[in-house]
Amino acid sequence: MRRTRLEVGCWCGAWVVSFPGVLKLLLPALFPSWRFFDVIGPSPRVEICLLEHPGDDRTGWRALRSRPLRLGVFDRLRAFFWNARWNETLHLANCAERFVQGQTEHCTREIRRRVRSDLRAAGDGAVPAPFFCFRLVFVSRHEGMIRRDVAFVSPPFETFDPLDS
């Protein structure tokens, strides 16, 4: 039995190594750097602009998700067990950071699909505008002042796209 278990373990190890790219993703979890909040770098925001036509001027940018003014005791208690939306907001910020580090294709897709999902939810299933674009804004402190830098502006996307939602 012991030998069988070891064999299964070795087989799993070999499978992991042969899985394209997965070892590169797994290693940081097995040997984590554990550097939480070491440097407070530029902080990402995802902003969106709704468009009637793809060529419209991109004005009227707004935050994709605004945080609540305050949270009551009940809100916090519920969030302890169910905080899906906030965790997704943190995931979007993580995607924005990974985007500027070069993971552009995956992160653009991830943000685009979640923006679509938000827009559909806001319109109760009907889309509020046929097109949208998003931009990534980074907020940082520079020489004592808070500054905002636009790092990326996406091309227009269709708000409803069943093949990419």
Place this chain on the structure above:
Amino acid sequence: MSLETAIRLTEILLSIALIQQSLEHLSGLRDEIPHYLCRLGLSVLLLAGVQTQWVSLLLFVNALLLLRRFQGPYNGGSDLLSILLITALAAVHFVPEGRWQEYVLGYLGLQVVFSYFKSGWSKVIHRDWRTGQALVDVFEFSVYPASEATRRWASRPRLLCAAGWAVILLELLFPLALLSPAALTIFLVLAMSFHVANFVLFGFNRFVWVWAASYPSLIWLEARLDLLG
């Protein structure tokens, strides 16, 4: 705490953490839901103690598929520790019983100690953390404060400087938790309070669940090392 008890407690606490995470994802995008439905089912089996050996292995495969789906962890540190815990549990069931299982659980316990110590070290070497500016920036413009009201803490730099040093000292001194059961109890209470505070201020609920799941390995490691005899 015996090795078997530590492993079982880790399974129970980890499965609760994974159930909590999985339920949150059921409102997510279409292609992530099947992964989390699988994780939910496997976590329930793990919690019930059904075929834990194979369930742990399947959870490991599920973790790999999720890493590929999100091209990394979905939610930073809490996901990293989840993956580490899942991997350790899968490994502990497939290495020879006895010493090798102790190595696996010991590695997990040491990583939990490092998670605090290295986090404290990476803060104390930066001037902004020593002066308190870093924590002011976290509250003033970072993405983390869970509400606008929380941002107001940025206007209390002295308090934040003191809080920053309290966090740094807790994290740097955390390895002392391995000295005795009393020290471990004190550090675990302080560390859990720290995670709860992070949840209240920044909404990091997943950290509380996952770090709690790692504590049995630490309790076992302290007893196993028995540094002060």
